[in-house]
Amino acid sequence: MTFDTRVDATGKRVLTFDCYGTLIDWETGILDLVRPWLAAAGRSDIPEDLVLTAFALHQARHQQTRPALLYPEVLSRTWGDVQATFGLPDDPAQRAAFAASVGDWPPFPDTVAALRRLAGHFALAILSNVDEASLARSLRLLEVPFILTVTAERVGSYKPGARHFETAINDLAAQGYAKESILHVAQSRHHDVDPASRFGIPTVWVDRRHGKRGTGATIANTAVPLARVPSMRAFADAVCV
Structure with missing residues (x-):
């Protein structure tokens, strides 16, 4: 699978992110x-x-x-x-x-700058497999506002379960964002690309482990994303046009 230098974000108004492995270098x-x-x-x-x-x-x-x-x-x-x-x-x-x-756990070196750029074009949200207190500490490191956070503590379930995505779809709809306006961005195909696809939400795979052996702290999965990029910087370059 090759990297995509352009990502079709037509009609997308909100980006939902996995946090750990994607934004935070866990x-x-x-x-x-x-x-x-x-x-x-x-x-x-x-x-x-x-x-x-x-x-x-x-x-x-x-x-x-x-x-x-x-x-x-x-x-x-x-x-x-x-x-x-x-x-x-x-x-x-x-x-x-x-x-x-x-x-x-630190953000990846490119995360904060990329989020700042993306926040000028999209609303931002996080769907994370952690508790509220842990995420709150990480959010201080990310430095940008998120209109929604969905944690495992809140929904009583962990991805790749469905509850994160069900909750995000409903909560974003209440804020005026239709499901068709969501683009999900994540490193783990197991935790994110696979379940998002079951809800018809397109995903961008931020392949943080490109060039490394194995799948590291995530489980192997062959789910196919809309696009694959090597970093958050590359993703911002692809959609902030």
Whole structure:
């Protein structure tokens, strides 16, 4: 699949975004946190991509079996499972730090500038698999206003479940934005491109992991987006014309 230098945003008035992996660099945030823990345990030999893969699989299991579980508890249980996967000692302090780390994960270097450009052309919204408090911390880093945020805490479900998209469609309609005016922008084909397509919402895949092996902190999926871009900067270049 090639990158698209032009994206057909005709008739689109609102952009809905996944946050973590798309706007926020959660893989860097996660690895920067756990790298010293692995070193202290004498396990710097564990490949970082394998840590991210284990994270993705264990997180998905907790999210889908306990959809009402708040995201910090998902993270705590997920890191406990990663510890067990690699034979690391159970460390409650690490699990607590991992659970509280979301607001410290950094935006991608191009995110804020791209959002500022996009805000001059579209209304912006976020559909995220986290809790309200964690997202609030990240929103301060993004620096632009969003007309709507839909969290897993609010809907009692995690993407790729349908409730994020059902809620966004209804709430945006109440603000005067028809479903046909929505373009969804996300990094994860599993969490976002696939379910959005089931609602007839076109998606732009921000392929943040292009050139890297595997799917990192997300689950593999072959859903086909409307367009594929390598970054938020490239997306802004494609639609801010």
